[in-house]
Ligand SMILES: NC(=O)C1=CN([C@@H]2O[C@H](COP(=O)(O)OP(=O)(O)OC[C@H]3O[C@@H](n4cnc5c(N)ncnc54)[C@H](OP(=O)(O)O)[C@@H]3O)[C@@H](O)[C@H]2O)C=CC1
């Protein structure tokens with residue numbers, strides 16, 4: 001069984017490293033920046049439960065181009081959503097259609113993009129509930145809990161279950177992946193708010209004013225999903241429908257009822273904050289932007305998420321990393337116009 005990770009950044013290096021540690025043959029395809037890091041330091045994967053495995057540089061099969069896809073049995077696609085079409089092009093060029101393609105990405109459209117661009121390939125949707133942060137010295141650290149989700153399709157998902165279970169990574173198969181992905185998307189509406197704040201997730205979520213903005217974005221997201229007939233499902237300790245209410249609580253109550261929500265490493269940040277820091281295009285169009293698009297499709301308004309998209313796009317265009325918006329500034333920009341209207 002040869003696994004190839006296409007888009008080996010934070011998530012890809014973590015998932016690949018966990019599989020490699022259990023004896024699976026793993027190749028990684030990614031960019032020069034990470035290749036330089038693994039060539040110097042090798043690859044280390046760690047998590048909040050105490051996992052800590054390191055590979056020497058010569059044990060990490062890291063490539064910048066797609067030739068190694070020729071021998072892939074399973075391809076894990078872990079590029080950001082805006083790069084999915086180009087990842088599909090690379091798969092089409094090098095891989096055999098007997099390879100199983102799995103999207104481990106946020107958002108709700110990536111597996112459709114892969115399917116549309118890869119006729120003849122079997123494509124499964126996946127979902128990663130936990131955070132992975134790149135740390136100095138080639139270390140990829142998962143700082144929050146949760147099991148992977150994989151689409152249950154014929155028997156194709158079984159090899160994935162075996163691989164990840166064998167690597168000690170929890171994984172659950174589901175036949176309702178569209179609902180799973182929309183539910184994750186509702187939680188990901190905070191990615192942009194976290195990126196705009198410039199703070200670690202824990203610090204941001206401990207501030208009630210930031211939480212009020214997140215609450216408004218998720219409440220709006222849930223309203224739009226309801227209008228579209230999509231029922232969010234529980235994928236972990238957090239019940240999506242309760243999130244907006246819990247977030248609005250004063251700190252002392254929030255601390256009591258939301259312990260699962262803030263069980264996060266002190267340093268964990270959203271992947272979108274990393275994108276702003278590294279001057280990359282963000283996934284805001286695929287997260288808050290999906291709510292805005294769906295709202296337009298079903299004829300409802302989504303002003304909160306729409307304003308968040310605008311703020312994030314402005315930060316992207318400025319190219320100076322996170323604008324480090326204070327909680328009050330964000331509250332005023334995102335929620336005050338809504339109050340006036
Ligand atoms: N990090 C996290 O905590 C979590 C992330 N996710 C989701 O997982 C997905 C991956 O996120 P993450 O790992 O953080 O992203 P990263 O940006 O860390 O990793 C993706 C890597 O793929 C590279 N890449 C882009 N296109 C190609 C290509 N065609 N061929 C080879 N490499 C390519 C990128 O390079 P470049 O720098 O040029 O863009 C980048 O290095 C996203 O959808 C994200 O939302 C989900 C849960 C948690």
Ligand SMILES: CC(C)(CO)C(=O)C(=O)O
Pocket residue numbers: 106128129130131132144187188191201269270271272
């Ligand atoms: C884990 C979580 C929800 C927040 O960090 C995420 O999906 C991301 O960073 O992209």
